[in-house]
Amino acid sequence: QAIINSTITPNMTFTKTSQKFGQWADSRANTVYGLGFSSEHHLSKFAEKFQEFKEAARLAKEKSQEKMELTSTPSQESAGGDIQSPLTPESINGTDDERVTPEVTQNSEPRAEPTQNALPFTHSSTISKHWEAELATLKGNNAKLTAALLESTANVKQWKQQLAAYQEEAERLHKRVS
Incomplete structure (x- = not known):
């Protein structure tokens, strides 16, 4: 629970x-x-x-x-x-x-x-801080996703190499059996 x-x-x-x-x-x-x-x-x-x-x-x-x-x-x-x-x-x-x-x-x-003139500044400052925090979060998420993508790409390359090696070995063994 x-x-x-x-x-x-x-x-x-x-x-x-x-x-x-x-x-x-x-x-x-x-x-x-x-x-x-x-x-x-x-x-x-x-x-x-x-x-x-x-x-x-x-x-x-x-x-x-x-x-x-x-x-x-x-x-x-x-x-x-x-x-x-x-x-x-x-x-x-x-x-x-x-x-x-x-x-x-x-x-x-x-x-x-607040005074009449201070409200727009305070409101603008609050909105600005909100969007700065949102931007920082998005940048952090983007960095994590980029790292994951790079790792995945490296894994795909490695798997392709392994697959090619296995295919060559299978072909060699097939010729050997024939």
């Missing part, structure tokens, strides 16, 4: 990797989560719940952005549209009957009222 602590965001995608396995990536935690299920039905149920929470996160993010655009006085700023998702194997597999409706919480922090 495992509990996975991951914040589901609108840009995450759950992928079924086989009949009973699936995965998703959390770029902020620089982690890929993989889950195995006892049946295809449980996997599908998890994928549906994941999609529901992803949609809820998207709606919460849109709602918070609309509020920021419509606000005439900058008294509060939403901290984003992240949705904390209590997806556990029990709630997906149907063994946790108390959690029929999962709880969804939205993170928001009231802030001190």
Whole structure:
């Protein structure tokens, strides 16, 4: 029994990797989560719940952005549209009957009222930091994928050489038998 602590965001995608396995990536935690299920039905149920929470996160993010655009006085700023998702194997597999409706919480922090001129700078700085962190994560993932690709390419070359050697040996043995 495992509990996975991951914040589901609108840009995450759950992928079924086989009949009973699936995965998703959390770029902020620089982690890929993989889950195995006892049946295809449980996997599908998890994928549906994941999609529901992803949609809820998207709606919460849109709602918070609309509020920021419509606000005439900058008294509060939403901290984003992240949705904390209590997806556990029990709630997906149907063994946790108390959690029929999962709880969804939205993170928001009231802030001190900034001056009219400081808000765009603060907001811009926050967005810039977010994208810098996202870029750093993507660069790290790119480096890992590049290393894996190079390793795979080297393995393919080695396998081709082994195959050629085996084919030559098989041909030599075939001639020897004939």
